[in-house]
Amino acid sequence: MDELLNSLVETGLRGGTPTRNEALAVLRTSDDDLLDVVAAAGKVRRRWFGRRVKLNYLVNLKSGLCPEDCSYCSQRLGSRADILKYTWLKPEEAADAAAAGVRGGAKRVCVVASGRGPTDGDVARVSRTIEAIKERTGGVEVCACLGLLSDGQAEQLRAAGADAYNHNLNTAEATYGDICTTHTYDDRVATVKEARTAGLSPCSGLIAGMGESDEDLVDVVFSLRELDVDSVPVNFLLPFEGTPLADQWNLTPQRVLRILAMVRFVCPDVEVRLAAGREVHLRSLQPLALHMVNSIFLGDYLTSEGQAGKADLEMIADAGFEVEDAETTTMPAHRNGSSGAAPEEPAAAVADGSGAGSDSGAAERSHARVAVRRRGAGTELPPNA
Ligand code: SF4
Numbered sequence: 001m002d003e004l005l006n007s008l009v010e011t012g013l014r015g016g017t018p019t020r021n022e023a024l025a026v027l028r029t030s031d032d033d034l035l036d037v038v039a040a041a042g043k044v045r046r047r048w049f050g051r052r053v054k055l056n057y058l059v060n061l062k063s064g065l066c067p068e069d070c071s072y073c074s075q076r077l078g079s080r081a082d083i084l085k086y087t088w089l090k091p092e093e094a095a096d097a098a099a100a101g102v103r104g105g106a107k108r109v110c111v112v113a114s115g116r117g118p119t120d121g122d123v124a125r126v127s128r129t130i131e132a133i134k135e136r137t138g139g140v141e142v143c144a145c146l147g148l149l150s151d152g153q154a155e156q157l158r159a160a161g162a163d164a165y166n167h168n169l170n171t172a173e174a175t176y177g178d179i180c181t182t183h184t185y186d187d188r189v190a191t192v193k194e195a196r197t198a199g200l201s202p203c204s205g206l207i208a209g210m211g212e213s214d215e216d217l218v219d220v221v222f223s224l225r226e227l228d229v230d231s232v233p234v235n236f237l238l239p240f241e242g243t244p245l246a247d248q249w250n251l252t253p254q255r256v257l258r259i260l261a262m263v264r265f266v267c268p269d270v271e272v273r274l275a276a277g278r279e280v281h282l283r284s285l286q287p288l289a290l291h292m293v294n295s296i297f298l299g300d301y302l303t304s305e306g307q308a309g310k311a312d313l314e315m316i317a318d319a320g321f322e323v324e325d326a327e328t329t330t331m332p333a334h335r336n337g338s339s340g341a342a343p344e345e346p347a348a349a350v351a352d353g354s355g356a357g358s359d360s361g362a363a364e365r366s367h368a369r370v371a372v373r374r375r376g377a378g379t380e381l382p383p384n385a
Helices: 002-013 020-027 031-049 091-103 120-137 153-159 173-179 185-197 214-227 253-266 278-289 309-318
Strands: 052-062 108-113 141-145 164-166 201-203 206-208 231-236 271-274 295-297
Touching: 002 020, 002 031, 002 253, 020 214, 020 253, 031 253, 052 091, 052 271, 091 108, 091 120, 108 120, 108 164, 120 141, 120 153, 153 185, 164 185, 164 231, 173 214, 185 201, 185 214, 201 231, 206 214, 206 253, 214 253, 231 253, 231 278, 253 271, 253 278, 278 309
Parallel strands: 052 108, 052 295, 108 141, 141 164, 164 201, 206 231, 231 271, 271 295
Antiparallel strands: none
């Protein structure tokens, strides 16, 4: 174990890539070794991001009624999840919600809309929304998440002031067809590349807990590394009642921590964001995750409730971390085009699928229900920020 962790830390400190076997071994470590794994990933996290935690705030511009069939999603075609459903927020309504997040400490606002992808009219509407948010908040970072992009749309969003674009790969290429049949993995990769080409900071991540194998998880994280995205949101499935994955309670807090460690080792100098599912699946172990991720969402998620924003801030302070302020550059210097030392190129990876560590056994099943968001954007109630 010491040899594995020493190798992972040495590689991560210079920004290199571990082998696939090492990444798999992290997922298969035993509970006895869990704190050593967290501590090793913490060394890599602190090398690139110190003890800073970047707060992101979600504004769901348009909720539910999507024609796509992503099986994990409460907004999908045929979903019977009892979520908020509404059409486009007005720019000023979105700016109100964004301002609440910024007052709560958010450094980036993520504007999201359900759907396969935006029409040109939708992009024009979101552009007005981005401009309203920037004006209201004094220029907070804005990330747009609108689905698959058509030609020229990324450029229009960039021109409107968007800083980043999110489009998750979600799972491994080989098994993508198991979670969605209405678009492909390649469609998603193409949109991430279009965003980068337009000058938007690419943000793309995954969802764990959908019944995938260790190899699938390693595959998708290596794909994200190869795409060289700037930020990687790591979601843990929220099995909404009324969706096909409602009975997929596969995660334990220990498993979640191992997955986050693996992502940090494979993407050492990238913003790793603990996203949906942290409260439900990590429960009392949430603060340990801060040693590996450098970014979380503040307050509620798109369609589900999060921990109170105030509790997020208290957790960060209690764990000895600090909220990243607007003047601090999130990314290491070499990822911002300045003269900082660049990490080495990804090492050739060996993929024979064998794991060195032990598996802690079957996940304890929790059948807690997912709490649906009832406040904030699209409601009369103040947001949780
Ligand atoms: S395209 Fe987006 S909103 Fe629609 S079902 Fe898939 S994840 Fe949900």
